[in-house]
Amino acid sequence: MKQSLRYRPLLTRLISATIASVGCAHASGFSIPAPLKIDAGPIGKVSVQGVVSGMGFLQSNPSGSGLNGKNAGADISNAFINISKSTGLIQFNLSAGAYNFPSLGEPFSSTSSTISDFGVLPVAYVTVAPLSNFSVSIGKLPSLLGYTGSFDYQRMNIEGGFPWYLQTTVSRGVQVNYSMGPISASVSWNDGYYSNRYNVVSGLITYAINADNSLSIYGMGNAGHTGNIKSTTRYSPNGYVNGELALDNSQMYGAYYTYTGSNFTITPEVQYVHTPKSITLGTTASSYNISAMIHGAYDINNHWSIAAGVDYEHSSQSETNGIYFGYGPGSSALGIMVTPTYTNNGYFIRDELSYVRLSNYTNGIGNDNRPDQFRDILETGFWF
Template sequence: MASVLGIPVAQASLNLPNPINVDAGPLGKIGVQGVASAMGFWQDNPQGTPGTLGAKYAGATITNGMVIVQKSSGLVQFYAQAGAYGFPTLAASLAGANPTSAINDFGALPVAYLKIAPSSNYSVEIGKLPTLIGAEGGFTYQNINVERGLLWDMEPIVSRGIQFNASAGPVSASLSLNDGYYSNRYNVLSGIVTYAINGANTVSFYADGPLGKVRTSANNAAYSAIGTVSQIYGLEYEYSSGPWMIEPYFQYMHTPKSVQAGVPHSFDNYGGSILLNYSYNSDWSMGARVEYLEVGGPLGYGLNLHSVASTLTDLPADSHAWSLTITPTYQAGDFFARAELSYVTASTPTGTGFAGRSGLAKNQVRGIVETGLLF
């Protein structure tokens, strides 16, 4: 389940070619890769401030303009990923890869870390690290689907900190002390343990939570102070054999009462997802995702948490949401193209919704075409 980045993402339908090796003098051989991609979209219930990309019924934007440089051998290794990127997500307003969106959270160098690897079974990483939490990666090319899912929307994406990795036989584990949702206070502990049952079946458990008080100001919590104060637990199973990849997972999130974070009552979010990918041949594959998410806030006071819940899920409190996403993909050499159709429906309290210009729509359909080059 672990990718080259050391995160538990499901096997993507896109395959980056092997890095181009460059002689970097005293650094030795380093590998260079790149991703250049864009998407066009249509949606029936736009979200977002008038004049922004998310408020349009149809539009286009860059999804990746990334260069990856890495050294993956020897005692001292490194990984650096630079460029523009976007995070299209179900039930959330679409934003382009520009300085006013995701790049503003993590900068033009969203992932960068130094790795010390005394052996193949033990290593330490320090820097801007991809999260250990969840089954979907941060960037579109890492995933079966173009849009990330409802459960992904609750999770951290990139955290700054230190991570320890170890493996012995069928068991591998990573433990990270980091700043959670990019808060710049290093008191969040994340971990994952994976057991390879055999060559086709693996099971993983992950957890994430703060060890003390967290920063909550907009300047110190890049995208969710509420997330940094919360705890997340997840259980994943993956079957991968022949043309099939099937990965169900369950995720639970608890947000305690916090005067500091502006949470008047504790609440819970939980849900489950099934990710599937079938490869017809070396060029064509079909990805799919089915999800259910319950957004916390018991009836009686949940509406008071509407804004709090939405910072985590883009859905109002006391709501129940389902999603279905289908993504056929074509890749030949460096070129790829994929189409996607997604549908989200939510049962929400009277007078609330999650989509549409009024914000009261309870359903959303999106069609996306993403194409580009992997090199």
């Protein structure tokens, strides 16, 4: 269901130093070596960094065909490179290659099908920074929504949690960024869930309380409306496919708090999505989804760390012409993830155990519509 819903964000820990001029949501990944600095002649110094990794998994209650129809499988998780310039008046960021978006409680998609969402160049933008605290960026931009990174190497856990699932990933548009003292803010005019209709406004404001604590508030809404149920191209009027259309026309509000100590990080997040009643969209009543999470990571020593997360979501009782987010009208889901990680210079290996339990569901997990799912994902690879 994810690939039809979340055309989603964010380059964070890997390129946090190289996108300082562009506000974006932030998520901590695991230990990442410093990027290479290369003299590019008249362009100046650029940062180059990449990751190559693969994953294998075991899961109960598989569903569908392809990768997710298996109890066991494997695929490339990343074959990715980032080239960026974060100094001077004209800056840029290019991220290219193969990637995957594993998501808690949602079907696996093959890496080849995931790439079809945004292409082999999922993030590409130019930034004009006339002042140290003011910049404007244009292009394929990382999302401003939520804490969790879309690309799995940005995450403390391999799978994205429930709030992440409904957020945007990449949007095309223009973004203005400004900072003053402990406050930084970004506002973007974009095409939301990669709809190619530029009528969505999103924003993020972060208050750095001190070196260890910060509070972020984000939001997104459609300034008009996108598509209709009579569309014969992207929006086919056949049941839940219009859930994608409904997300394009919903409002999203959320907040997360982050504590980052010398060897410990923890972040709670809460998110609310409201979908209005709309004849144009074929919805007969408004609906909502509430999701929340608390994720944390602890560095045991220079090589070992462990991350864990608890996620929750609930969908409203009202079913709007088959459009709802989650596992059916009035459904709830609870998810748990535990991820130990080993790193050594550019090498990493991590294993994630996760479990999802549903209640009041009409759209369960797997071909047999079960209320729960266990997963074990092993990922290993190299930074370069």
